[in-house]
């Protein structure tokens with residue numbers, strides 16, 4: 001028998017596993033590396049975050065990813081080369097972290113590698129006549145991660161979700177449900193990354209039937225792109241200061257909200273393929289705001305992100321003043337966005353996931369560690385029963401180092 005399969009069986013039977021979760025998000029700010037200790041599985045999962053680091057991408061890495069990112073016409077050669085290159089880069093970043101944490105690869109059981117989404121294509125978004133299906137593409141080949149790091153690696157998590165009838169995202173509900181369900185509190189786990197999404201967890205503890213997650217629209221992606229275009233040298237609007245100095249332009253906001261994504265049924269997913277410069281340009285043309293100053297533009301885009309969340313929340317479960325909202329992702333650091341969310345979700349209790357013991361910036365990387373733990377030691381996770389596009393599956397392809 002292949003010794004790596006024997007090892008995998010041992011890992012599955014251990015009372016706990018050390019798993020490194022890796023996430024490279026749509027903001028292209030860097031690789032999140034979360035060293036997790038996971039005990040048990042399913043409803044009995046217990047997670048301890050032992051170490052966390054974000055290894056920033058330099059301009060060269062960002063430039064390479066942007067050659068294909070969200071593009072409809074890209075060099076097939078470039079795409080082919082980028083796939084293993086990113087796998088090796090991510091493995092080297094893991095090895096650097098292990099060195100800093102004074103650990104060896106043999107001290108880790110598994111890597112759970114999300115890779116880099118370069119194109120997300122739910123059917124409602126691409127509507128290509130030849131392909132009536134949902135699709136998504138993550139780069140950073142898992143075999144390269146495994147061979148370079150010497151650690152058994154699970155990767156390409158989204159394909160199983162697609163194959164079983166989902167949109168390949170958001171997967172957050174699977175981890176949020178296992179780690180953060182509460183019998184005492186109705187919760188909204190709100191991730192404010194490039195794209196915003198939330199998981200709704202009713203006050204039912206471990207009854208998964210009504211838990212689900214959905215994307216809500218742009219989080220930071222349009223804000224970042226706008227700042228970068230008008231203030232080269234700035235990566236984002238730090239602490240939302242520029243947005244806070246502006247005023248919401250109602251005409252532009254209306255044009256932005258006019259997109260069918262916002263009225264589409266839940267759950268739904270999206271990406272920068274839709275919420276990119278062209279979407280903004282069209283809305284500006286439609287509302288005659290092409291010369292709007294940067295501050296007002298950012299104030300309006302911040303309002304859009306908050307309204308996307310609030311509208312989806314109301315669509316999902318109506319007005320819920322007692323709801324506890326726990327934010328994570330980079331937008332949790334943006335006071336202008338937080339203020340807009342509080343206005344649109346009045347009466348809710350607002351905090352970050354730190355209050356629940358989950359480092360907000362680490363949450364998505366942790367999610368993939370949880371998914372790998374389920375794939376190896378658990379069962380298909382059945383949540384959101386009765387809702388379409390939320391399949392009960394285990395996710396992740398297994399790569400052996402030798």
Ligand SMILES: Nc1ncnc2c1ncn2[C@@H]1O[C@H](COP(=O)(O)OP(=O)(O)OP(=O)(O)O)[C@@H](O)[C@H]1O
Pocket residue numbers: 024025026027028029191192193194195196219220223224235236237238239240328329330331333334335364
């Ligand atoms: N202090 C801050 N003030 C304002 N915005 C901030 C701050 N810190 C981070 N951000 C925002 O958060 C972004 C990074 O967010 P995050 O790392 O959650 O994105 P991501 O994981 O790439 O996204 P996704 O979840 O969509 O894949 C930055 O690009 C910026 O827009």
Ligand SMILES: CC(=O)N[C@H]1[C@@H]2OC[C@@H](O2)[C@@H](O)[C@@H]1O[C@H](C)C(=O)O
Pocket residue numbers: 025026117120136168169170171172173193194195196197215269270271364367
């Ligand atoms: C296709 C893809 O990479 N989607 C990401 C992205 O970033 C936020 C949002 O859009 C979410 O749908 C998803 O990631 C998280 C981790 C998820 O699947 O829950």
